[in-house]
Amino acid sequence: MDGETADSSPFDRIRSRVTRRRLRIAFLVIVILCGAYLAYGAVTGVTTATEDGVPEAPPTENHTVVTESAKFGTIIAYAPNGSVAYYNNSHTKYFDVDPVEGESMTVEYVATDTIHTAGPRCQDPPCARNVIERANLTTGEVTELYARYVPEENAAEWHDADRVNESHVVLADMVDDEVYMVDTETEMIEWTWQAQSEFPVEEGGPYPGDWAHLNDVEVLNDGRVMASLRNQDQVVFIDPETGMQENWTLGEEGNHDIQYEQHNPDYIPEEHGGPAVIVADSENARVQEFQREDGSWNRTWVWSDERMQWPRDADRLPNGNTLITDTNGKRVIEVNESGDIVWQVELSHPYDAERLGTGDESAGGQSATALGLDSRTAGDDGGGGGFSLGIFETVSDVVRGLLPSRVVNAIIYVGPTWMGRPEFGAAAVAVLTGLTWTGLELRWFLRARGITFQSPITRDERN
Incomplete structure (x- = not known):
């Protein structure tokens, strides 16, 4: 029996055949x-480092604007027919992008430039320069609105700014772990909220490095400001006069069952079925929504599929669909009310997406509760959108x-x-x-x- 005995075990017979x-x-x-x-x-693979590498998108009713931030930064606008209507890669990284109210085909965004050469504005490279700009996507004209230099590169970006009126914006300043309102014409800061006033430096990320990672800010219709502290796993509500409203906080330090290093929460007001918050639950690889009920936040909707990997933006559209930016999934997708993917474009490293003509972020959308949305996750049939x-x-x-x-x-x-x-x-x-x-x-x-x-x-x- 070629060296095998009748009473040898199956394991011995298999091992005898596994030669070096x-x-x-x-x-x-x-x-x-x-x-x-x-x-x-x-x-x-798709690489959007140059305009030639940007793939076309499926047709849709409105323009779609996407920003990217990784090894290179881009801002890309897709026309309704899916062709590339605008492309710019002038900055190192692009982050949040918003439509400008009352101006067709015009957006504002925050971007960062990394400075590698020593000079008067950067004595010890690398440094960073953060900027808010306004771009006309039709003419290509770009206008700088506000900028600041930072003597470091790590956790030195502005990820978001939200406009209050034509002369004022509220900034999420990751550098100093604070939210502040600035007059972009005079460059005077008019009020500031510091994360250290409410959170101990022993929690969150490493201090004084990337401690809070303030990555989003939104000015609400009632004058409050909602901000995202990624490293504290919390979305907070700030009254500029009295400070943080602790009983409105969504999330808890280290409680990753609620959310884990979230990005870009959007507030849905009561008149649209809220109060509710739709948020990219990044490290949990899902998008979810919370409804404010009886003084607390209750999870009412979750969406993910097999491919989702580090989502960083989700906008509820007026038609009931949800526009999702899946950063490490290398795609921007639109999910309908049944949870099916109805629009998708592959990109290198998308950060934020905005569907023009639908309102700023989720301003034109309704809550999951009002729409009667059912949750859909990777284990559900069809949740992968055709991705096997x-x-x-x-x-x-x-x-x-x-x-x-x-x-x-x-x-x-x-x-x-x-x-x-x-x-x-x-x-x-x-x-x-x-x-x-x-x-x-x-x-x-x-x-x-x-x-x-x-x-x-x-x-x-x-x-």
């Missing part, structure tokens, strides 16, 4: 397949379950622009295979030279 040569061939095949898949992703799982996506799911979501998202964020979740899975398979192969080769090498290692755990044969 066969193992090496198997490892090599796996590495080659992973490499081929990654190479295919690099060749076919393959071996690398499955491996990616396993690895994501073993690693903290922040680690997975950080790897995808700093990886090549074409690296999404399936490519991350292929890379993980290649790395694990390489480590296993290297470990076995080292073991075989040492054994061939008579070097063995004894386990520190031994069995006591006396009992």
Whole structure:
């Protein structure tokens, strides 16, 4: 029986067939397949670093504006027929973008430039320059409204500014962990709320580095301001006269069941079925909505699919659909009231999306409760919007379950622009295979030279 005995176990028979040569061939095949898949992703992946690389979008009724911020920054506007109507990559990063009320095809956005050269405005590079600009998407004319230099680069951006009137905006200042209103004509700051007035520096992110990560601000119709403190996992409501309204706070430090390092919450007022907040629950890879009921926030709607990976914006549209920016999923999607994806465009690293003609962010939309929306998650039939799982996506799911979501998202964020979740899975398979192969080769090498290692755990044969 070729060396096998009749009473040998199935495990012994299998092990006798697993030779070193066969193992090496198997490892090599796996590495080659992973490499081929990654190479295919690099060749076919979308890279919007230049206008030539921007894909067309499906047709829709209005213009759609998208910003990107990663290895490069862009602002892209799609015409209703899906063609690219505007493109600009002048700044290092682009963040929140809003329509300008009363001006057709005009938007305002916040952007950041990284300064790498020493000079009068940056003695110790890298530094940053934050700017609010207004752009006419038809003429291409860009007007600078307000700017500031920052003597550092890490956590030094403005991610959002919200207009109060023609001369005043409210800023989410990540640099100094504060929200303030500034007159952009005189550059005088008229009021300030500091996160340290309410939150201990022992919580949140590392202090004095990226501590609060204030990534969003919204001026409400009643004069209050809603702000997002990402690293505290909380959305707060601020009265400019009296400070933070603690009983309105949504979320809790470290309670990731509620939300985990959220982005871009939108407030839906009572006249549209609120008070409600729709928010990109980034590290939990979902979009969700909370309704204000009896003095507390109750989750009323959740949406995600198998592909979703680090969403950072969600807007409720007047037609009941939801426009979602899925940053590490490399796409912007529109989900209808049934939870189906009805519009999608692939992009390198989208941050914020705005559908012109529908109001600022979710201003024209209704709450999930008013619309009667049902939640839909990755486990529901059809939740993937036609995206079927393959071996690398499955491996990616396993690895994501073993690693903290922040680690997975950080790897995808700093990886090549074409690296999404399936490519991350292929890379993980290649790395694990390489480590296993290297470990076995080292073991075989040492054994061939008579070097063995004894386990520190031994069995006591006396009992």
